[in-house]
Amino acid sequence: MKILVCISNVPDTTTKVKFTDNNTKLDSTGVQWVINPWDELALTRALELKDNPASGVKGVTVAHVGPASSEPTIRKALAIGADDAIRVNFEPTEAYQVATQLAEVIKNEPFDIILCGIESSDYNGSTVGSMLAEFLNAPSVSAVSGLNVENGEATITRDIDGGKETVSVQKPFVAIVQKGIAKEPRIAAMRGIMQARTKQIKVVEPVGVSPLTELIEFEPPKPRAKCIFVDAENPKQLIELLQNEAKVI
Amino acid sequence: MSVLVFAENWDGNFKKLSFELVSYAAKVAEMTGTTATALSIGQVSDDELKKLGNYGAKKIISLKSDLLKNLDSQAYTAAIAEIAQNEGAKIIVLANNNMGKSIAPRLSVRLKAAIGSGTNKLPQSIDPFVVYRKVYSGNAFAHVKLNSEIKILTLMQNSFDPVETANEASIEEREVSIDGALVKTQVKDVQKQTGKLLLTDAEIVVSGGRGMKSPDNWGPLVELADLLGAATACSRPVSDEGWRPHEEHTGQTGKIVAPNLYIAVGISGATQHLAGVSASKYIVAINSDKDAPIFEAAQYGIVGDAAKILPQLVNAVKEVKAK
Ligand SMILES: Cc1cc2nc3c(=O)[nH]c(=O)nc-3n(C[C@H](O)[C@H](O)[C@H](O)COP(=O)(O)OP(=O)(O)OC[C@H]3O[C@@H](n4cnc5c(N)ncnc54)[C@H](O)[C@@H]3O)c2cc1C
């Protein structure tokens, strides 16, 4: 039984976001690129399952759609413990293209469980995982906060509005994961970093796909009005402001 | 041609989010010279369905198939796609919540329809069709052009005010031709939180961070929330430490909320925290450090000790209420 973890390469979450080229491109000077936090947790969970012989999980592969410049991020996933990696040599501009490429990879090399993160912290699309499942004609479960596999059978916990559901689903499936799937991301140890150097990143050429959407421009958020300070000796004034000025209580 | 809007129900009832969606769809329909049709899936009474008409839907389609009892993303996608095609819908509107996120992208592939996910405004223009959405965890926005014939929009909660209008809508119960073999998700168990205001539904949220110092200090914060009819929330370290339940964690890796008022107590305002709350209409910060980044995101602030200020706020609200 094999798990595929789809990883996106995103600016570190503390990045000060700036744009260039008339606000059409991220200014990547000084940007640290990392594995999307959700994908890192998905990978961690996949590896935890593989560590447990009773799960039946034998291999964990990571897949990424992106140019050669994202290989350091893929290497990091290998150092954390993925067995191997696939990179589709294509620079996507939107989710539909990513999902098309990933679907092609999986059609050529099937996996039992495919994990995606709930969103990339750059475009915040929340769309790749479900799109991929539709391309594969496979079921997908969203908002997954728990995944267990025993003897190859998966049990999933998903969040619903105001609670949780435990579900089972036919394989192969796509699970779109969020908070709870793993506690802390696994960190690459020295040994893992050494081993990662010899692990394989298979590079595959993309299929043709035109985008459905087009970015016109980015807009930095407008600065909020300056904070109005209320004297700590008189907190009552805050309640008055909220009631009479902001009119929110 | 029409705008199709999927109005989710909760145990047979609609809530504010459903009305926001229908009002939004009605407005988009008006902009495109057509009308809005609302789609409901599940056991919902006619009286309840009629409410969707009050928010601008001209037609209401109700699907009550047993196969759609639980969310199976493939079955739901097949059902909504079939209705969309029958209705000749050119724009499909869903909520940007768990349900919407699990269906909208599948519809996008099935109908080869571009998706504008997580929009919080009406389209900027109709021809070309340009939408506005949050990117980089709220650190920026993007103007995105949707180039396909059919378009899908998912609307962020609390970003469009419901508009009530007098309107008689027709209600049609329909069947769809989905095959039972399509349903591959089996629900084994449901654990529901009861009697608690859901964080994602709340219009006011009172949230505590590490500056609350200990899990034993939450009394006045909870009391303030109760008095304001607010939900309680917390920063990630607070839920990681087990001071508060995980459902309360807001931020990039927790819940994304957009209430009218977010009161952050003893929260420093890290970018990852702000990513989940920056869409709030008003942010209030209470923090002992005048240089805490939370004050850059807040409209109102108090520099001081939360332990002293919270009880005073509780009293102030009680006084206001007594009047
Ligand atoms: C990938 C990633 C994802 C993350 N996702 C999230 C997320 O979703 N949500 C989230 O919250 N965090 C998230 N974090 C963590 C985030 O970076 C911060 O560490 C966290 O938000 C800090 O929580 P805090 O403000 O409660 O604590 P602190 O940063 O410790 O701040 C405590 C604040 O309380 C103030 N204070 C102290 N004493 C008092 C007092 N007596 N009265 C009033 N104020 C007082 C201090 O001045 C300080 O500003 C994430 C981090 C990473 C790396």
Ligand SMILES: Nc1ncnc2c1ncn2[C@@H]1O[C@H](COP(=O)(O)O)[C@@H](O)[C@H]1O
């Ligand atoms: N370029 C990519 N390559 C591989 N997987 C990706 C890529 N972009 C997004 N994903 C996956 O899709 C998830 C959701 O991304 P998005 O729909 O862009 O918010 C991510 O958490 C990844 O699991």
